[in-house]
Amino acid sequence: MGRYEIRLSGAGGQGMILAGIILAEAGVMVDDLNVSQSQSYGPESRGGASRAEVVFDEDQIDFPKVIKPDLLVCLTQEAFEQYGRDLKNYGVIIADSNIDISKIDSELKDNIYQLDILDLAAKKIGKEISANMIVLGIIARIIQKKISVEFIKKAIIEKVPPKTVDDNIEAFELGFDLKLDKRSYAYGRI
Template sequence: MNRYEIRLSGAGGQGMILAGKILAEAGVMVDNLNISQSQSYGPESRGGASRSEIVFDEDQIDFPKVIKPDLLVCLTQESFDQYGSDLKSYGVIIVDSRIDISAVRQEFKDNVYQLNILDLAARKIGEEISANMIVLGVISRIIQNKIPVEFIKKAIIEKVPPETIDINMEAFDLGFDLKLDKRSYIYGRI
């Protein structure tokens, strides 16, 4: 695997930091894979901007931060406005359906997937905070050739409170089973 960069962004309280930690933990389980995970969030515990970055590489990671993501997740308009154009040419953007993507650069239009992440979390799981596990399910499907799904599930079990494992797994499976069209697999890098 060459360097692969993921940026998860949203608002504080949406769980993007935890999702990043889970992805990093799952990456550690893969032999000969180096991982870097970093996070940033505003002073507010809920509602302020937050982001988590994960870098995977079989070679030594010489710079631990995301330079240009291969995969970008945006759960808020603010995060999309800030990071939506900061993507590799073949990269994929996953955004919540509430986000206005009209400003996306032309070369990325076919790489954007708008999914009802927050609505599904609220309606199907009963808590919008489950959006992070839905996102992990979608990401797992996209990167399963890099990090096996069972490693991500194992990392979820290790990182969430025991009494929430079932609901988190339900949300993960919901995200993994979301219908993505064939564009999700056109780019051999994802």
């Protein structure tokens, strides 16, 4: 597999930090896989920029932060403008449909999945905060050859408050079932 890097970015309060923690926990459940997780957020707890990074590698991880992501999630325009160009050549961007991607380099346009993540969370689950679980479902579908969907579900159950488990699993499954255009070969990368 080699090193595989994921960066989840958005605004504080969108749950990207929790999504990163859950991904890392799921990765720990895989035999012979090393995992590193880091996070940063602005001084504001809600609304400021936030990002979580997860690195998977079968070898020892000598640098724990993302260098150039294989998979990038952007839920805000600010996140997209800050990180949208910082991607491996074959990397994939998952962006909310409200993000203006017109300024992205043309060679990356086929690697962008623009989905109604925030809108689906608000309308189908009833809580925009559920966007992070929809994102995890999308990621799980992309990386399922290396990290079991069941491991990610188990990590969700362990990390979210017990009374929210059903809503979180519902949002996860909604994301997993979204139709992705197979324009990128990232499906087999990890």
